[in-house]
Amino acid sequence: MEIRRTAxxxxxxxxxxxxxxxxxxxxxxxxxGGGGGESVSFDANVSGALRAWAFDNADxxxxxxxxxxxxxxxGVSITMDQTGFDAQKFTTRLAGGDVPDVVQMDxxxxxxxxxxxxxxxxxxxxxxxNVDPKQRWYPNVVGDVTYKDQVWAVPQFYQPPAIILNxxxxxxxxxxxxxxxxxxxxxxxxxxxxxxxxxxxxxTTLGFDPQAVGQTYLWFISQGGKLVGxxxxxxxxxxxxxxxxxxxxxxxxxxxxxxKYKGFTDAFDTFGDSNQYVRNQVGAQVNAQWYPxxxxxxxxxxxxxxxxxxxxxxxxxTVAYGGSFVIPAKAKNPSAACKWALALTEDGSWDAAAxxxxxxxxxxxxxxxxxxxxxxxxxxxxxxxxxxxxxxxxFDQVISTYYDVVATGKSAGAxxxxxxxxxxxxxxxxxxxxxxxxxxxxxxxxxxxxxxxxRSIAGS
Amino acid sequence: MERLKPRKYNRREAIAGYLxxxxxxxxxxxxxxxxxxxxLSISFSRFNLATNKMRPAGLxxxxxxxxxxxxxxxxxNTLFFAILxxxxxxxxALFLAILLNxxxxxxxxxxxxxxxxxxxxxxxxxxxxxxxxxxxxxxxxSALRAIGIEGPQWLVDPAxxxxxxxxxxxxxxxxTMVIFLAALKNVPRDLYEVASLDGAGPVRQFFTIxxxxxxxxxxxxxxxxxxxxxxxxxxxxLLFWRDQTNVAPEASLFYAVYLFQQAFRQFNxxxxxxxxxxxxxxxxxxxAIQVKIGNRYxxxxxxx
Numbered sequence: 032m033e034i035r036r037t038a039x040x041x042x043x044x045x046x047x048x049x050x051x052x053x054x055x056x057x058x059x060x061x062x063x064g065g066g067g068g069e070s071v072s073f074d075a076n077v078s079g080a081l082r083a084w085a086f087d088n089a090d091x092x093x094x095x096x097x098x099x100x101x102x103x104x105x106g107v108s109i110t111m112d113q114t115g116f117d118a119q120k121f122t123t124r125l126a127g128g129d130v131p132d133v134v135q136m137d138x139x140x141x142x143x144x145x146x147x148x149x150x151x152x153x154x155x156x157x158x159x160x161n162v163d164p165k166q167r168w169y170p171n172v173v174g175d176v177t178y179k180d181q182v183w184a185v186p187q188f189y190q191p192p193a194i195i196l197n198x199x200x201x202x203x204x205x206x207x208x209x210x211x212x213x214x215x216x217x218x219x220x221x222x223x224x225x226x227x228x229x230x231x232x233x234x235t236t237l238g239f240d241p242q243a244v245g246q247t248y249l250w251f252i253s254q255g256g257k258l259v260g261x262x263x264x265x266x267x268x269x270x271x272x273x274x275x276x277x278x279x280x281x282x283x284x285x286x287x288x289x290x291k292y293k294g295f296t297d298a299f300d301t302f303g304d305s306n307q308y309v310r311n312q313v314g315a316q317v318n319a320q321w322y323p324x325x326x327x328x329x330x331x332x333x334x335x336x337x338x339x340x341x342x343x344x345x346x347x348x349t350v351a352y353g354g355s356f357v358i359p360a361k362a363k364n365p366s367a368a369c370k371w372a373l374a375l376t377e378d379g380s381w382d383a384a385a386x387x388x389x390x391x392x393x394x395x396x397x398x399x400x401x402x403x404x405x406x407x408x409x410x411x412x413x414x415x416x417x418x419x420x421x422x423x424x425x426f427d428q429v430i431s432t433y434y435d436v437v438a439t440g441k442s443a444g445a446x447x448x449x450x451x452x453x454x455x456x457x458x459x460x461x462x463x464x465x466x467x468x469x470x471x472x473x474x475x476x477x478x479x480x481x482x483x484x485x486r487s488i489a490g491s
Numbered sequence: 492m493e494r495l496k497p498r499k500y501n502r503r504e505a506i507a508g509y510l511x512x513x514x515x516x517x518x519x520x521x522x523x524x525x526x527x528x529x530x531l532s533i534s535f536s537r538f539n540l541a542t543n544k545m546r547p548a549g550l551x552x553x554x555x556x557x558x559x560x561x562x563x564x565x566x567x568n569t570l571f572f573a574i575l576x577x578x579x580x581x582x583x584a585l586f587l588a589i590l591l592n593x594x595x596x597x598x599x600x601x602x603x604x605x606x607x608x609x610x611x612x613x614x615x616x617x618x619x620x621x622x623x624x625x626x627x628x629x630x631x632x633s634a635l636r637a638i639g640i641e642g643p644q645w646l647v648d649p650a651x652x653x654x655x656x657x658x659x660x661x662x663x664x665x666x667t668m669v670i671f672l673a674a675l676k677n678v679p680r681d682l683y684e685v686a687s688l689d690g691a692g693p694v695r696q697f698f699t700i701x702x703x704x705x706x707x708x709x710x711x712x713x714x715x716x717x718x719x720x721x722x723x724x725x726x727x728x729l730l731f732w733r734d735q736t737n738v739a740p741e742a743s744l745f746y747a748v749y750l751f752q753q754a755f756r757q758f759n760x761x762x763x764x765x766x767x768x769x770x771x772x773x774x775x776x777x778x779a780i781q782v783k784i785g786n787r788y789x790x791x792x793x794x795x
Contacts, residue, residue: 119755125540139735147758148541233627245736290644293738294627297646360541450756453735461738467649480561487757 071151071360073159077367080108085135085356087115092402095387096380103374107367116140118450125149130361133368138175138186138352139449142263145183146447146489150357152181156369167376172405174442176355178263184355185372189405190320191349191437192242192249195429198334200226200236200314211239211315213253214341216278223285226314234287234295240307240316241282243289243464244457248443249317249350251275251456253342258452259444264485265452267459268471268478274343276463276470289464301325308333319351320403320433323426327398335425337432339439349440353405381409389417398423400430403437410437451484534764552765562766565749566773568653568742573720576657580716581709584664588671589701602672609665617729620659621646624730631658646730649740656743659726667712674708675701703790710785717781718774722747746770 081104086093101109114120116136124130136144144150157164164173164182169189176184194211201207210222223238241250251258254275260266283289299307302325307313309332317340326333339347356372358365374380381404392399398421402413414434420427446452459477462468468476509516534552536545556562587605594601608616623630624645632642645655682700691699702709724747731743732752746766754763 119751122540122755122758126543128543143756244738247736290626290647293647294625294629294644297621298625298628448757450735451752454732454737454739457736458739458741461647461740462649465647465649483559484757487759487762 071155071365073156073369074366075159075161075370077104077364077370078106079364079367080110081133081364081367081371082110082112082131083133083135083368083371084112084114084116084121084131085133086111086113087135089113091387091391092384095383096375099380099383100371100374103379104367104371107364107371109371125359125361128361130359130363132358132362132364133372134357134359135354136184136357138172138184138355139453141176141184141355141357142178142445142447142449143488144357145178145181146263149360150183151360151362151365152183153185153358153369154181156185156358156365156373157182159366160370160373162373167408168405169407169438169440171350171440171442172353175352175445178445178447184357185369185376186353186355187376187405188353188403189351189437189440190353190403191351191433191440192246192317192319192340193349193429193432193436194239194315194338194340195308195318195322195326196315196336196338197308197311197313198336198425200311202334204238204314206238206314208336208338211338212341212345214343214345216281220281220285222314223282227286229287232287232291234291236312236314237286237292237295237316238314239282239286240296240313241279242317243279243283243292244460246317246350247453247456247460248352249340249348250279252350252441252443253340253348254278255343258456259446263444263446263448263489265446265448265478265481267452267456267481268475272474273470276460276474279460280464280470283464288466289461304329308335320400320437323398323400323429323433327400327426330398330421330423330426335429337429339432339436347436347439349436350443351440352443376404376406378406378409378412381406381413385409385413385417398426398430400426401434403433407438410434446485447488448481448485452481455481530764530767533760534768536761538760540758540760548761552761553769555762556765556769561744561749562746562769564741565744565746568744569721569723569746571653572656572660572723572745573717575654576660576720576723577713577716579657580661580664580667581712583661584667584712585671585709587664587668588675589697591668591672592675602669605668606665608662611662613725613729616659616662617726620655620662620730624655624658647738647740649742652731652740652743656723656726656730656745659730660720660723667716670708670712671705674705678704706789707791710781710789713785714778714781717777721770721774721777724748724751 086097089097097111112131116134118140121134121136134150141150145152168186172186172189173182176182176186194213196208196211201211204222204225206222206225210218212218219239226236226238227234228236243250248258250256251272256272256275257266257269258272266272283292286292287295295312299312300310301307306326306329307316308326309329315338326335340349342348356368356375358368358372362368381402385402388402389399391397399417399419401418402409404410404413418430418434421430455477459468459470459473462476463470463473467473533545535548535550537548537551538545591598591601591605626632626642626644626647629642629645631645635642643651645651645658678701682704683696686696686700723745727743727745727748728751731737731739732748750763750766750770753759753766
């Protein structure tokens with residue numbers, strides 16, 4: 032009996048081994064080439080079924096755009112997976128052959144998948160639909176998704192950062208808006224010192240929150256740094272990156288040091304009734320364009336203004352990523368995917384979105400801060416049509432500042448190791464600001480780690 | 492006492508037995524053993540996700556493990572975590588189990604309350620701990636400040652990030668506690684009565700009766716917790732690596748987190764599979780050592 036049992040077990044294991052190795056054997060072969068994207072053709076006349084993985088938790092703007100795009104693709108049956116993009120899920124779906132036709136993801140991720148041959152270059156998609164990317168989107172927005180001279184995604188949204196001033200704190204300290212100037216660190220530091228307050232060594236009011244780890248690209252690119260080389264390789268150890276990091280360190284050291292600064296800002300009730308402006312916890316703070324929407328319900332409790340973020344040369348500058356739509360190399364209906372993504376980002380789609388947003392704002396009695404679409408045409412149209420004086424001069428000036436700087440965008444560059452680059456840069460900033468490493472050493476270590484990821488992904 | 496001789500099962504009963512457990516066997520063969528063998532084959536290959544093809548790589552991936560300093564670094568971080576977390580969890584779980592074992596009125600209520608943290612999703616727990624561990628305003632440092640101690644910056648200071656993950660891991664101590672509680676319930680009362688008559692106090696009773704009698708449960712928990720500690724992912728990932736704008740000191744890079752990054756951020760499936768097999772071998776050796784040592788000290792009911 033014992034022998035029979037052992038034999039049975041051995042036979043079972045052998046069966047599984049055979050099955051698995053058989054499968055592996057079938058898959059074995061050359062790993063050269065990507066997904067064969069070059070041979071895919073796009074057609075403006077579309078039909079069939081379209082599977083999209085996009086619009087997680089769609090709001091009024093998202094729903095209006097989905098409806099608009101569906102009308103442009105009459106005859107195409109569209110099914111949507113409205114969950115958030117997840118790198119692990121995407122990878123698993125690709126490996127399992129369960130590939131959607133179009134996927135929404137952050138622009139930062141795009142070069143990673145492009146380098147692996149997992150998504151399609153879209154030149155043919157644009158030409159089949161008579162779209163010139165340089166005309167439709169801001170140059171920096173296209174730059175975010177351009178890798179090896181090819182555009183790999185249909186971008187959407189560009190919500191630029193600027194500095195929102197807390198006039199209450201600034202007035203009390205005698206600080207003027209022109210003192211919050213990131214191109215003049217000495218002037219900025221003097222203003223910070225006037226506004227900074229602490230109790231028992233713990234900050235209670237920051238003069239200026241630079242968003243040291245939340246706006247890394249902005250700080251480095253605006254202050255003359257270079258993070259990505261022309262071929263997408265990381266350049267974190269470029270000497271030009273020392274200055275931005277040293278500037279950040281001075282700003283943070285003037286406000287209790289990084290550990291206390293971080294602990295303080297982590298405790299902000301950013302989206303709540305006790306946010307940092309209501310509680311006067313900041314004199315000024317770098318914020319993306321969407322943040323005035325968060326502050327809008329508190330317009331009667333706060334006094335705010337805004338100034339542009341200035342580069343080392345004194346000129347306004349913005350750096351930010353946004354969303355995009357990509358078409359996987361193994362998509363079954365790439366033509367419909369292309370047309371759908373382009374429909375979502377054309378003027379009519381944004382007009383539908385702006386109309387929906389205006390209706391929501393009317394209902395909520397909120398302030399219309401505009402939509403920042405990533406495309407200059409719709410941005411201007413929406414501003415002219417829907418963004419009217421709100422009766423709150425401070426908010427109107429904030430909104431106007433964001434519109435003034437939206438065209439000043441610079442791309443941080445597109446690297447296949449983009450995710451790793453951001454993580455390593457964040458860690459380099461942390462260790463330098465904590466004083467554990469010199470800026471040079473921190474950036475050199477980050478470069479080594481990012482290069483390793485770059486070689487692995489780009490295969491060079 | 493004579494041991495009962497096991498009854499010989501006949502052929503029909505054996506077939507019935509196999510049929511009953513066949514769903515589990517099939518599941519094990521396909522989803523565990525099959526997946527393991529497949530991952531072993533990936534570890535000797537270069538796997539291209541775009542084409543779903545593998546190319547033989549020999550021992551390259553295993554060689555790369557030795558050359559990548561982050562493999563050793565993440566292993567060191569994980570070892571540090573295991574050395575700190577396993578004994579602390581054993582002691583805390585045992586302490587709570589002993590307390591609950593003494594409760595007579597409302598025992599069910601207290602058991603439920605103590606078990607609730609285990610039922611809380613890791614994401615929710617991490618959100619709470621991000622608040623609790625805040626260096627300036629967190630409840631832990633506020634409590635320390637109340638007794639005159641300036642607490643550390645748990646989530647920022649590299650020296651304290653691993654202890655902060657240990658603290659979060661201890662939140663789920665109740666799973667271990669329940670096993671201890673069940674073991675404590677099985678310790679015969681008359682042993683304590685006899686010990687009391689002989690003049691043994693509570694501490695003596697604990698070391699000479701309780702601990703030996705529940706040594707099987709202790710041994711089981713040590714092995715399970717050690718394996719879990721080397722595979723720890725959720726806590727480190729949620730506190731430090733959930734997105735790229737997070738401050739994630741090198742000290743928080745645990746082995747499973749690095750493995751995840753290699754597989755799903757850098758598409759190094761061969762390397763990640765090799766990492767998984769290295770961990771498997773390490774755990775196999777550790778468990779073998781624990782079993783060897785444990786067999787000397789563990790009391791099994793029914794043994795002579």
